[in-house]
Amino acid sequence: MSKFVKVATTDEMANQLAKHIEMNGEKIALFKVGGAFYALSDTCTHRGGPLSEGDVEGTEVTCPWHGAKFDLRTGAVLGPPAQTGVKVYPVKVTGRDIEIEI
Amino acid sequence: MKSTKYLLIGGGLASSQAAKQLRAHDGRGAITLVGEEPYVPYDRPPLSKEFLRGEKRRDELYFDPEQYFHDQDIDLVLGVAVQRLNLADKTAILANGEAMRFEKALIATGGRPVRLKLPGGELPGVHYLRTLDDSDAIATEAAPGKRAVLIGGGFIGMEVAASLTQRGVRVTVIEAQPHIWARFADATLAGFVQDYCTQKGVTFHTAEMVTEIRGHARPSSVVTRSGKEVPCDFVCIGVGIVPNVELAHAAGLKVDNGAVVNEYLQSSHPDIYAAGDVANYQDPVFAKRRRVEHWGHAEYCGQLAGQNMAGASNAYDLVTYVWSDIFDLHLEFAGDETEHDQVLFRGRFENRSFTVLYLKRHILTAYFAVNASSKEFPILQRLIRHKRDLAGKELQLQDPTYSIKGLL
Numbered sequence: 001m002s003k004f005v006k007v008a009t010t011d012e013m014a015n016q017l018a019k020h021i022e023m024n025g026e027k028i029a030l031f032k033v034g035g036a037f038y039a040l041s042d043t044c045t046h047r048g049g050p051l052s053e054g055d056v057e058g059t060e061v062t063c064p065w066h067g068a069k070f071d072l073r074t075g076a077v078l079g080p081p082a083q084t085g086v087k088v089y090p091v092k093v094t095g096r097d098i099e100i101e102i
Numbered sequence: 103m104k105s106t107k108y109l110l111i112g113g114g115l116a117s118s119q120a121a122k123q124l125r126a127h128d129g130r131g132a133i134t135l136v137g138e139e140p141y142v143p144y145d146r147p148p149l150s151k152e153f154l155r156g157e158k159r160r161d162e163l164y165f166d167p168e169q170y171f172h173d174q175d176i177d178l179v180l181g182v183a184v185q186r187l188n189l190a191d192k193t194a195i196l197a198n199g200e201a202m203r204f205e206k207a208l209i210a211t212g213g214r215p216v217r218l219k220l221p222g223g224e225l226p227g228v229h230y231l232r233t234l235d236d237s238d239a240i241a242t243e244a245a246p247g248k249r250a251v252l253i254g255g256g257f258i259g260m261e262v263a264a265s266l267t268q269r270g271v272r273v274t275v276i277e278a279q280p281h282i283w284a285r286f287a288d289a290t291l292a293g294f295v296q297d298y299c300t301q302k303g304v305t306f307h308t309a310e311m312v313t314e315i316r317g318h319a320r321p322s323s324v325v326t327r328s329g330k331e332v333p334c335d336f337v338c339i340g341v342g343i344v345p346n347v348e349l350a351h352a353a354g355l356k357v358d359n360g361a362v363v364n365e366y367l368q369s370s371h372p373d374i375y376a377a378g379d380v381a382n383y384q385d386p387v388f389a390k391r392r393r394v395e396h397w398g399h400a401e402y403c404g405q406l407a408g409q410n411m412a413g414a415s416n417a418y419d420l421v422t423y424v425w426s427d428i429f430d431l432h433l434e435f436a437g438d439e440t441e442h443d444q445v446l447f448r449g450r451f452e453n454r455s456f457t458v459l460y461l462k463r464h465i466l467t468a469y470f471a472v473n474a475s476s477k478e479f480p481i482l483q484r485l486i487r488h489k490r491d492l493a494g495k496e497l498q499l500q501d502p503t504y505s506i507k508g509l510l
Contacts, residue, residue, distance in 0.1 A: 047425065049476060050476060053475060053476045053477045054476075054480075055480055062480065064476035064477060064479045064480055065423075065425070065434060065476055065479060066398060066423060067480070067483075080405065081398070081401055081402065081405075083122075
């Protein structure tokens, strides 16, 4: 059964745009764009690069290793060399708590 | 006679990527992929790592299951080499005697390991690593407590050394140069990796040539020029590859350290393309001809060739990169290390997290990152691509707290 789990607080994310999280053996990247939060697998489907260390423009993240681009909202591939999308996790903000469904 | 619109020669990454691009850009043209190995295209990097360590299964290496090719209407001819290309009537003769007419062809025949001519070099138990079957054969030998001698301390050699050590094999690396990775790394970086592997249990003999592999039915020891005799149960040789240019050469295509192609990956015949390890291409970033044996280059070339064979005119535009995993060191490398007159270190060796920067005339030509945060990679790649003059910035480049974004 998946459930929402607290992974960060809005205070903690006040000064950062991305955070790497490990939860149940899964590596997850949490991004903040404007006031919105997005959670994706932190393992690029190309060769495993950490998306949480990538550049974000709008709602597009570029993998720092080899440049694959993904949509933060859907996990879909927006640019090569990756060919398959990454998993996205639903995010919920309750008060100051940022929770993702895992 | 059979016929196809697109003939992809070679069953590796480049061909597989070309097939996908061809199908994406030409929904109907017949595509035939001919591979010498009996397997659908598979991923080679795990052969020296996860697959060799038993962490990945065979079916996890295939880029796509066989069904995918049926679904995409891509004909696979596996376990068969292309023997000859006749450019006058655009036909290929396969090793099984079949002839096939084509409109456009891609030569993605890759390379094969350089074989050392040594006494004992053909004994069973002396391995080279290129294919799935090669890796399988080495894995079968890799029982805990066995002793392996690895001849050649290159990328693959060090990956195999680490993987075998992780499987409990006692590994000795013999390298002809004064340090490992002599072809692409400076002595300090190579020394760091060598020291790290030594701590993990690997033994090194550098500046040593192997003169003989001793043994009757199987190897029992390896003898070096200086007279050392290293006992062993099996041997792996990794001293580089040679490009498989014979087909291109016999067809009359221009060959010079690989099949010579232009920026669109077209050979000296406009309907024949080449990609991957076998291609000698014009690199726009470094403004020179190169032949690159890296995965990312093969992937990129395959895609580019597929697009161009289907009618596009996309020019090569990649800052070449490669990665390696040795024990828990993750290495990311990009650029052209052969062009440098200065080496700078960013970060600290003792933290096991640093980036080595190679510069030539104050322009960054390559970087080699060891367990480093990847946040800086895109910036470093842009510094390489845009040839930023970094004269006078040496101190900043060596200071990991300095944001190099400002140098763009």
